[in-house]
Amino acid sequence: xxxLTSLLRMRxxxxxxxxxxxxxxxxxxxxxxxxxxxxxxxxxxxxxxxVMLGTDPSRPQLLVAPPxxxxxxxxxxxxxxxTAYIDACQRHKEHLPATSNKPARQSYTDxxxxxxxxxxxxxxxxxxxxxxxxxxxxxxxxxxxxxxxxGHWLTYLTDRADIxxxxxxxxxxxxxxxxxxxxxxxxxxxDLATLLAWIDPPRHAASGRDAARKAEASATHRxxxxxxxxxxxxxxxxxxxxxxxxxxGQEQARTLQELDRLLATYMQPTxxxxxxxxxxxxxxxxxxxxxxxxxxxxxxxxxxxLYLAQDGRPRPAREHAVAVAVGLARMEQGAAAFAAERAxxxxxxxxxxxxxxxxxxxxxxxxxxxxxxxxPTGRAQWRPRLTVSTTDxxxxxxxxxxxxxTYRIARYKICEVTPADGETLVELEIIAGMGKASSPNHAVxxxxxxxxxxxxxxxxxxxxxxxxxxxxxxxxxxxxxPNHPDNSDEDEEAQ
Numbered sequence: 207x208x209x210l211t212s213l214l215r216m217r218x219x220x221x222x223x224x225x226x227x228x229x230x231x232x233x234x235x236x237x238x239x240x241x242x243x244x245x246x247x248x249x250x251x252x253x254x255x256x257v258m259l260g261t262d263p264s265r266p267q268l269l270v271a272p273p274x275x276x277x278x279x280x281x282x283x284x285x286x287x288x289t290a291y292i293d294a295c296q297r298h299k300e301h302l303p304a305t306s307n308k309p310a311r312q313s314y315t316d317x318x319x320x321x322x323x324x325x326x327x328x329x330x331x332x333x334x335x336x337x338x339x340x341x342x343x344x345x346x347x348x349x350x351x352x353x354x355x356x357g358h359w360l361t362y363l364t365d366r367a368d369i370x371x372x373x374x375x376x377x378x379x380x381x382x383x384x385x386x387x388x389x390x391x392x393x394x395x396x397d398l399a400t401l402l403a404w405i406d407p408p409r410h411a412a413s414g415r416d417a418a419r420k421a422e423a424s425a426t427h428r429x430x431x432x433x434x435x436x437x438x439x440x441x442x443x444x445x446x447x448x449x450x451x452x453x454x455g456q457e458q459a460r461t462l463q464e465l466d467r468l469l470a471t472y473m474q475p476t477x478x479x480x481x482x483x484x485x486x487x488x489x490x491x492x493x494x495x496x497x498x499x500x501x502x503x504x505x506x507x508x509x510x511x512l513y514l515a516q517d518g519r520p521r522p523a524r525e526h527a528v529a530v531a532v533g534l535a536r537m538e539q540g541a542a543a544f545a546a547e548r549a550x551x552x553x554x555x556x557x558x559x560x561x562x563x564x565x566x567x568x569x570x571x572x573x574x575x576x577x578x579x580x581x582p583t584g585r586a587q588w589r590p591r592l593t594v595s596t597t598d599x600x601x602x603x604x605x606x607x608x609x610x611x612t613y614r615i616a617r618y619k620i621c622e623v624t625p626a627d628g629e630t631l632v633e634l635e636i637i638a639g640m641g642k643a644s645s646p647n648h649a650v651x652x653x654x655x656x657x658x659x660x661x662x663x664x665x666x667x668x669x670x671x672x673x674x675x676x677x678x679x680x681x682x683x684x685x686x687x688p689n690h691p692d693n694s695d696e697d698e699e700a701q
Contacts, residue, residue, distance in 0.1 A: 209561040219389030222413030224404040228385045229554045231490035234373040234500040236319040246432040256469045263481040273447040282349040285356035317507035323430035324379045330432040335360030339520040371544035378483045398430045430476045495547035546664030563601030567659040571595045594632045609663035615639035616650040
């Protein structure tokens with residue numbers, strides 16, 4: 207937690223109302239997201255109890271698994287609803303022209319977006335996806351294939367949720383916490399009801415703190431899942447489960463109807479809170495970088511659909527070392543890009559980074575507009591230099607490339623950091639955005655006295671590190687056994 211975030215939390219606790227930590231919304235919000243609430247049974251982590259989902263706030267669809275017996279009918283219906291929503295995103299394509307490192311291709315104009323109450327629901331869906339995508343497929347039973355396909359999509363969506371800046375599957379408490387600071391602890395912020403009470407209290411409430419207390423003490427307050435409340439389990443759910451086990455025929459059907467009504471009443475308050483949060487977030491102005499990130503989301507979705515059409519095999523239960531390293535590299539790149547793009551778009555984020563020493567702000571005290579350097583071939587290159595005086599902590603080393611929201615096309619390399627009396631002098635060289643020496647772009651040159659805020663530049667061209675192939679890794683990292691022929695393909699087929 208940064209110094210500025212800590213300060214905002216202290217002020218929120220003092221005033222009783224949440225404070226904004228971001229001026230803009232940095233994640234895309236679909237016009238028709240799929241809201242999904244899930245409850246699970248005690249016992250096996252992936253055994254579902256109920257799911258409420260839909261794209262219309264006034265028409266949620268409730269799916270309930272029976273207290274005993276197979277959950278396949280419920281999962282089949284869930285698969286049909288989710289895959290229908292995903293299929294609807296594949297109706298239209300657009301042409302993407304070729305770039306310097308990618309050929310021309312097609313991309314879907316939309317991508318699925320699922321909103322869940324909290325990270326725990328996301329982890330439950332990940333467990334469910336791991337379970338379903340390995341289920342056996344009966345060639346004569348299309349339901350079993352649809353359930354396996356549901357597992358594939360749940361795995362894809364939850365994997366995307368691990369990448370910073372992705373908007374394929376978003377926990378709403380995390381989304382709200384990205385834009386507001388409350389006076390309660392981060393652990394308490396995982397409760398959707400109290401978090402929303404702090405951020406958007408009812409008109410009659412004296413403060414967000416009072417609204418949160420009333421929400422927590424209310425008889426309609428329910429955990430947002432996937433685990434249910436212990437008192438609810440003992441006093442109501444267990445009673446119906448026992449009645450279902452003892453009943454038969456019409457009496458058992460009546461018990462199932464009572465269970466449906468009970469779970470609908472239990473989940474409805476969270477359903478309403480989800481749409482309240484959606485409306486609140488949708489009203490925030492969208493950052494410029496959000497559209498670019500959603501474009502990448504659409505491309506990733508298109509690639510996944512192509513993989514399903516051409517291959518379709520489920521992802522392995524446990525990735526080998528090279529695949530894990532590639533995944534971690536992509537997550538690191540995504541985190542760096544998302545942080546840099548947020549800083550370029552949002553002054554609130556830039557202020558927070560300045561307190562952490564990951565950005566600097568100050569006036570330009572000197573400039574050398576005619577500075578020339580010689581490239582590797584001896585060719586003269588125009589590289590203006592300037593000096594910024596700052597009182598911010600500077601924790602960046604020479605060689606770091608920075609960006610400025612005022613001159614978005616320019617890039618600045620730190621040449622020297624010199625501590626002075628009560629301030630730090632940072633000498634910078636403009637290394638991109640100046641145009642050619644024959645036709646320089648003087649618009650990127652600030653004037654003496656101009657106040658600049660410089661943040662770490664987003665990676666303009668990210669190059670994935672080179673990783674060895676699987677058969678080039680030692681057996682301890684998933685490669686072939688020592689002194690044995692590589693039978694990994696045969697082993698995988700046998701499994």
